Amino acid sequence: MTAYVAHRLLHALLVLFVVSVLTFALVSLAPGGPAIMATMETTLEQREAHRVRLGLDRPLHVRLGKWLLSTARGDFGRSFNDGRPVLEVIGERLPATLLLGGAALAASLAAGIPAGVLSATHRYSTYDHSVTFLSFVGVSIPAFWLAIMLILLFSVELRWLPGSGMATIGAGFSLSDRALHLIMPAVVLATTALPQLLRFTRSAMLEVLSQDFVRTARAKGLSPRRVLYGHAFRNSLIPVVTVVGLLIPRLVGGAVITESIFGWPGMGQLAVSSAIGRDLPLVMGVTIVVALAVILTNLTVDLAYGWLDPRVRYE
Amino acid sequence: MRTRVLLLVLALVAATLGGSAAAAPAGNAVVYPIVADPTFNPWHPRAFVESIFPNRVIYNGLTKPGKNLQPAPDLAERWEVSRDGLTWTFFLRRNVRWHDGTEFTADDVKFTYGIVTDPKMGAQGAANFRVIKEIQVVDKYTVRFILTTPAASLATFLGTNAGIIPKHAFEGMADPWAHDAFNKRQPIGTGAFKVGQYVPGSHVTLVRHDQYFLGRPQLDSITFKVLPDANAQIAQLISGDLTLIMVDNPSSARALQSRSDIAVSTVLQTNFYWLAVNHTLPWLADVRVKQAMMYAIDRKAMINGFLAGYAREATGIISPALSFYYRSGSVKTYEFDRAKARQLLAEAGWRPGPDGILTKDGRQLKFALTYPRVQFFEQLAALIQQYFRAVGIEVTHDGLEFNQFVSQRLLPRRYEVMAGWWITPSDPDFFNHVHSSNAERGFNIPLYPGKESDRLLEEGRASSDPAQRARVYEQWQRLVAEELPYLYLWWPFEIRAINRRLSGVPAIGLRDAFQYTHEWSLR
Numbered sequence: 001m002t003a004y005v006a007h008r009l010l011h012a013l014l015v016l017f018v019v020s021v022l023t024f025a026l027v028s029l030a031p032g033g034p035a036i037m038a039t040m041e042t043t044l045e046q047r048e049a050h051r052v053r054l055g056l057d058r059p060l061h062v063r064l065g066k067w068l069l070s071t072a073r074g075d076f077g078r079s080f081n082d083g084r085p086v087l088e089v090i091g092e093r094l095p096a097t098l099l100l101g102g103a104a105l106a107a108s109l110a111a112g113i114p115a116g117v118l119s120a121t122h123r124y125s126t127y128d129h130s131v132t133f134l135s136f137v138g139v140s141i142p143a144f145w146l147a148i149m150l151i152l153l154f155s156v157e158l159r160w161l162p163g164s165g166m167a168t169i170g171a172g173f174s175l176s177d178r179a180l181h182l183i184m185p186a187v188v189l190a191t192t193a194l195p196q197l198l199r200f201t202r203s204a205m206l207e208v209l210s211q212d213f214v215r216t217a218r219a220k221g222l223s224p225r226r227v228l229y230g231h232a233f234r235n236s237l238i239p240v241v242t243v244v245g246l247l248i249p250r251l252v253g254g255a256v257i258t259e260s261i262f263g264w265p266g267m268g269q270l271a272v273s274s275a276i277g278r279d280l281p282l283v284m285g286v287t288i289v290v291a292l293a294v295i296l297t298n299l300t301v302d303l304a305y306g307w308l309d310p311r312v313r314y315e
Numbered sequence: 316m317r318t319r320v321l322l323l324v325l326a327l328v329a330a331t332l333g334g335s336a337a338a339a340p341a342g343n344a345v346v347y348p349i350v351a352d353p354t355f356n357p358w359h360p361r362a363f364v365e366s367i368f369p370n371r372v373i374y375n376g377l378t379k380p381g382k383n384l385q386p387a388p389d390l391a392e393r394w395e396v397s398r399d400g401l402t403w404t405f406f407l408r409r410n411v412r413w414h415d416g417t418e419f420t421a422d423d424v425k426f427t428y429g430i431v432t433d434p435k436m437g438a439q440g441a442a443n444f445r446v447i448k449e450i451q452v453v454d455k456y457t458v459r460f461i462l463t464t465p466a467a468s469l470a471t472f473l474g475t476n477a478g479i480i481p482k483h484a485f486e487g488m489a490d491p492w493a494h495d496a497f498n499k500r501q502p503i504g505t506g507a508f509k510v511g512q513y514v515p516g517s518h519v520t521l522v523r524h525d526q527y528f529l530g531r532p533q534l535d536s537i538t539f540k541v542l543p544d545a546n547a548q549i550a551q552l553i554s555g556d557l558t559l560i561m562v563d564n565p566s567s568a569r570a571l572q573s574r575s576d577i578a579v580s581t582v583l584q585t586n587f588y589w590l591a592v593n594h595t596l597p598w599l600a601d602v603r604v605k606q607a608m609m610y611a612i613d614r615k616a617m618i619n620g621f622l623a624g625y626a627r628e629a630t631g632i633i634s635p636a637l638s639f640y641y642r643s644g645s646v647k648t649y650e651f652d653r654a655k656a657r658q659l660l661a662e663a664g665w666r667p668g669p670d671g672i673l674t675k676d677g678r679q680l681k682f683a684l685t686y687p688r689v690q691f692f693e694q695l696a697a698l699i700q701q702y703f704r705a706v707g708i709e710v711t712h713d714g715l716e717f718n719q720f721v722s723q724r725l726l727p728r729r730y731e732v733m734a735g736w737w738i739t740p741s742d743p744d745f746f747n748h749v750h751s752s753n754a755e756r757g758f759n760i761p762l763y764p765g766k767e768s769d770r771l772l773e774e775g776r777a778s779s780d781p782a783q784r785a786r787v788y789e790q791w792q793r794l795v796a797e798e799l800p801y802l803y804l805w806w807p808f809e810i811r812a813i814n815r816r817l818s819g820v821p822a823i824g825l826r827d828a829f830q831y832t833h834e835w836s837l838r
Contacts, residue, residue, distance in 0.1 A: 032718035036360040040721060040735065041442065044756040047726065049437035050360060082354055082361045083492050084499055092515045148546050156554045163551050169518050169538050170344065263542040265516020273351065278718060 004314035005299070012295040016288065020071070023287045024064050027280050034080040035277030054080050067284065076288075077281040079274075086285035089270065093254075094289065096166060097266035100258075101251030103182050104189035105244070112194045113240065116201025120209065121228065135195035143188050147261040150184045164263035185262040189255055193247055200243045204236040211235075237308050245301035252293040253286075343535040343837050344520075345558040345817060348542040348551070352515050355502035357478040358431055358438040359492055367476060369539050371829040372521055373504035374478020377405055377424065378470055380827040384585075384637055384741040385781070386470040389830075390419065390479055390505065396779040400465025407456040412526045413481050414509040421458040425450045426482035428460070430491055442747060442757065443472040443740070465777040467784060468744030474830075475740040478504060507532045507833040516541055533819075533836040549812075552577065558817050558837075561825050562810040565623035571812045578815050581808040583636040584824055587629050588736040590684075590699070590802040591761035596731060598678060603663040605799040609649035610656035611706045617698055618805055621691045625810055629803035631792050633743045636806070636824075639781060640743040642789045646796035656706045665707070673707040681709035682731035687720040692734060695804075699734070728755070728762060734804075735760065741827070743788045746772045749800050763800035 032038055037050045051057050055066075070077060076086035119128045155163035162168065162181050171177060208214060209232055217227045254268025267286065274282035306312040353366040357374060377394075381387030391405040411419040428450045431438045446469065449461040462469070484503050488494045497503070501510055505528070508521035520538045525531050540557065542548055549567055551557045553574065562568045562579075572579045590608070594600040618626045627635070630648050635641045665673035665680055673680040684699060686692040693714060700710040710732075715724065724730045737748060737758070746753070750772050753759040771791040775784055795801075811825050819835040820828050 032716070032722045035363075035718065036437075038718045038721040038726075039363070040725060040737075041440065041758070042721070042726070043442050044726070045434045046360070046437040046441060049435050052435075053437070078493075082352075082359075082499065084495050096516065144544075144546075148550065151547065151550045151554075155556075156550055159554065163554055163556055164542055164547060165517050165540065167514075167517070169346070169520065169540065170536075261544040261547045263517070263540065263544075263547065265514075265541065269351075269516075269543070276716075276718060 001314050005303075008299050008302075012299070015295060016291055017068075019287060019291045020068065020284065021064065023284060024067060024280070025060070027275070027278065027283050028060055028063070030278065032278050034279060036081050038278070067281075071284075071288075076285045079282045080279045081274075081277050081282075086281050089282060090267070090285050090289060093265060093267045093270050096264060097252060097254045097268070099166075100182065100185055100189065100255070100264055100266060101248075103186040104193060105247060105251060107186055107190045108194040108197050108247075109244070111190075112197030113201050116198040116240075117205055117228070117233065117236075119198065119202040120205035123206065131198065135198055138191045138195040141191060143192070143255070143257045144261060146191060147184070147188045147258060150188065151261070154184065164261075166264065185258050185264050188258050188262075189251070193251075196243055196247070197240065200239050201236065204239040205232065208232045208236040234308060238305060241301055241304050241308065245297050248297045249290060249294040253290045343533070344538060345534055345536070345832075345835065345837065346538045346540055346556065348548045348557055348560055349539045350541070350543040352499075352541060353519060353539065354498055355500075355510065356480060356491070356498040357476050358427070358436075358440070358480070359498055360437050360439055361492075362439050362476075365541075367826055368829055369519060369521065370476065370478055371506075371826060372508050372537060372832050373502055373506045373510065374480070375505045375830075376474045376477040376479065377407075378474035379830045380471070380474055380741050380823065382821050382823060382831075383639070384823060384827075385639065386474050386742075389474060390424075391473075394470070396467075400467070400777050400779060401462045403460040403462065403469065404453070405458050405460070407458065408528060409456055411505055411528045413483075413505055414503045414524055415481075415484075416526075417481065417483055419479070419481070419505055420455045421452040423479050423482045424458045425452050426485070427479045431477075436491070440472075440476055443475075443477075444469075464773075466744070466746075467776050467779045468740070468742040468746070470779075471740045471742035471744075478506075480504075508534075508537050511536065527833055529833050532833040534832065537832060552812055552814070555814070557814075559811060559813040559820070559825075562812055565621075565625040565810060568623065568625065568810045568812070576815055577812050579810065579812045580822070581625060581810050582822060582824055583627065583634060584738075584807060584809050585634045585636050585741050586736060586738045587632060587634060587806050588626075588804040589629075589734070590804065591733045591735065592799075592802065593728070593731050593733075594762045594764060594800075598675070598680075599682065599731065601663050602798060603659045604665075604680075605802060606649070607656040607659035607663070607706065608703070608708070609799065609802055610652045610659070611708070612699065612702050612802075612804075613651040614804060615651065617695065620698070621694045622805070622807065625808040626805040627808070629805050631796050631803060632745050632749070632801065633788060633792055634806045637741060637743055640785050640788045642792050645789070646792050648796070653706055660706065660708075667707055671707060672709045679709065680707065681711070683711045683713040684732050684734060685713040685715070685720070685724050685730040686734040687717045688714045689717050695734060725760065728760075733760060741824075743784065744772070744776055746776060749795070759800075761800055765794075765798055765800060768794055768798065768800065 037047045078085055079089055115131055119131050122128050151163045154161040161184055166181050168177050214227060214232050217231045254266040254271060256268035256272050259266045259268045271286045274286060306314060347368060349365045349368055351365040353369045354362045355373060356362060357370040375389045377389060377391040378386040379389040390408055392408045394403060394405045396403050407421060413419055428447060430436050431441055431444050432447050446462045446464055446466040447460050448463045451459040453459055481503050484497050485491050485494060500513060507524055507527045509524045511520045511522035513519040518538050518540045520536050522536045523532050545563050548560045552560050568579055571577050592599045592605055614628045618624060630643055630646055633641050660673055665675045668674040684696055686696050696712050696714060703710050748758045749763055749768055751764045751769050754762045771787055775787040778784055809824055813820060816838050817835060821831050
């Protein structure tokens with residue numbers, strides 16, 4: 001097990017290296033230039049001045065080598081456009097994203113899994129059909145539409161919930177205030193994540209329920225409850241954990257549309273604006289964070305398989 | 316093990332829920348949306364549109380845009396220009412206090428323009444100040460600018476995104492752009508409000524500067540809230556979370572007009588939208604071809620189509636917003652008229668080919684229209700294509716993402732015809748945009764070489780007497796209406812929607828109006 005984890009972590013370093021080199025090359029070779037050099041008011045002199053200041057006058061491999069060396073030492077450099085340390089900029093955004101993503105994920109898990117199990121045990125019932133229908137609606141609704149509709153209903157008409165930001169401006173911090181601000185954006189994010197969880201739980205559960213060991217458990221005379229939660233449920237979780245493993249990196253990367261509409265200061269907006277602004281150091285920083293999230297989630301998911309199903313062995 | 320994991324998770328949750336807890340004063344507060352985190356230094360290369368609004372409140376320039384759009388005194392109480400127009404002396408206001416209590420002096424002016432005129436710094440807007448050769452501190456309250464050539468528009472430029480920054484705050488900083496503590500967190504200005512609380516990605520609250528030199532502001536605070544989505548801005552204006560907004564999409568203005576608590580108004584801007592013909596291509600630079608193109612476009616239909624009527628057909632470059640300089644009666648105008656367009660093209664020697672496209676000397680009248688894929692330019696390009704095809708001109712589309720548009724087409728001047736717009740200071744001086752010396756490196760996008768226009772533009776800068784300038788610019792307006800260095804599309808209206816509780820916002824462009832926040836009040 002330890003050897004397995006060590007091996008995987010070594011592998012992760014290699015993946016990070018490849019991802020870095022590829023992203024660096026792609027962004028550097030993309031047409032255009034850093035936003036500060038590409039406004040309509042930029043004159044040739046200004047462009048030249050910035051090119052030298054940012055070190056863009058040096059060849060690509062030299063810049064890549066420099067970036068790799070300093071990153072290996074934990075220095076991610078400074079943003080091309082606003083000049084601040086990359087880690088500081090990301091540090092401002094990551095907690096907000098983790099909070100929003102975490103809340104959306106928790107809500108999806110809390111509602112999606114029980115609803116999925118119920119769907120499986122009551123297959124083809126009215127409940128199952130309506131849940132299936134709602135799932136398709138949820139997956140299909142565009143986030144920008146749902147978000148604006150929620151704002152119009154709950155902020156403009158009913159005035160129950162704040163329409164944007166993470167906290168009431170000017171008010172001191174309070175948990176309830178933060179929670180109220182969190183509700184709408186988390187619901188919008190969960191609207192697409194929840195149906196996926198629900199559908200996967202449903203089909204995994206159905207498959208497990210038709211297996212021999214479940215029939216044996218029933219034949220032993222165990223209560224349906226016991227059969228369901230003691231035997232079937234845990235075995236049905238493997239595909240569900242896989243889906244969660246796919247959802248987490250997506251949530252860490254941030255949700256651009258939801259963040260823009262709700263004025264949520266997360267990673268999504270940062271990722272998009274840095275890519276549009278050709279802010280290479282910042283794009284690299286965001287890429288590394290998301291790549292790390294993917295690698296670590298994958299590792300955790302793989303380890304979770306073994307915990308869920310002791311037959312899984314790590315070698 | 317499990318408890319430890321649980322504790323770790325709890326700690327993380329606590330950390331994410333936490334954040335800045337410092338309270339900013341509520342009460343008499345105005346809230347305005349910005350699209351991204353601001354940079355609190357008007358000269359920082361990164362200070363774009365999101366930074367303009369807070370910086371106009373935090374800082375003062377030597378001048379500011381007057382309510383009649385003529386330059387008015389700000390940190391400079393008055394100024395004198397020498398006979399030859401080369402020496403400008405500014406007499407500074409006394410007893411002006413920076414937000415930290417230090418006194419503002421001529422040294423701060425010299426420091427600021429020292430950075431701006433240093434070509435290695437690449438300061439924002441530096442192109443407007445290229446004429447400054449030297450800055451001399453005469454005494455504590457007098458500063459002198461020595462220019463290379465006369466430039467009457469300097470008085471306007473000194474009041475547009477040209478805040479004076481404090482020398483003492485940058486003491487010991489080799490690179491002013493890397494001074495994060497100032498540029499990104501706690502700037503020091505002389506303006507009516509100072510930074511109270513800044514939460515990156517969320518908002519910045521400016522609080523009243525009680526020692527403001529024009530008197531104690533009436534509002535307690537102005538908050539700039541980061542909210543990039545235009546629809547969310549409208550929703551929040553309606554819910555009362557925002558006090559005023561600038562409406563980007565003209566079709567949304569209608570939705571707001573029906574509300575009794577919100578006042579929607581329009582202001583004519585100095586911005587103008589254009590098509591620029593590449594004048595290094597002689598077959599396109601032919602004035603008859605350019606005039607024919609003007610006649611071929613139904614600008615009224617375009618304005619009513621995708622601008623919901625919120626623009627005025629342009630008759631030239633100088634906008635009617637500059638009422639003192641704008642002349643309409645004597646200039647040539649171009650009403651939509653296909654027959655005239657065809658006739659002019661025929662006079663220029665273009666004959667319809669077998670496929671209907673005009674040809675001359677074996678060349679088809681065909682070009683690529685380069686435009687940025689922002690705002691309504693896709694629709695604009697589609698309509699231009701139809702209008703030109705109707706008179707025998709073939710247009711292909713070359714729409715690009717904005718960054719690419721600028722760095723691959725605009726800066727290297729690689730295009731046949733380009734669509735774009737200029738946001739310009741409130742001055743009739745378009746030397747930077749039209750003079751031939753700015754063709755390769757400045758803002759003369761069409762590469763217009765006109766010598767007569769050059770002469771008039773130089774003359775217009777040489778005199779500081781508005782009446783004399785108005786005479787020169789009248790001639791120039793007549794000339795450029797005939798010669799068409801740019802093909803003029805329209806002057807857009809700025810649409811602003813303001814909660815009726817707020818009063819005192821002057822009826823000038825909102826950017827300029829933010830230089831009058833000390834007069835704003837809430838009821």
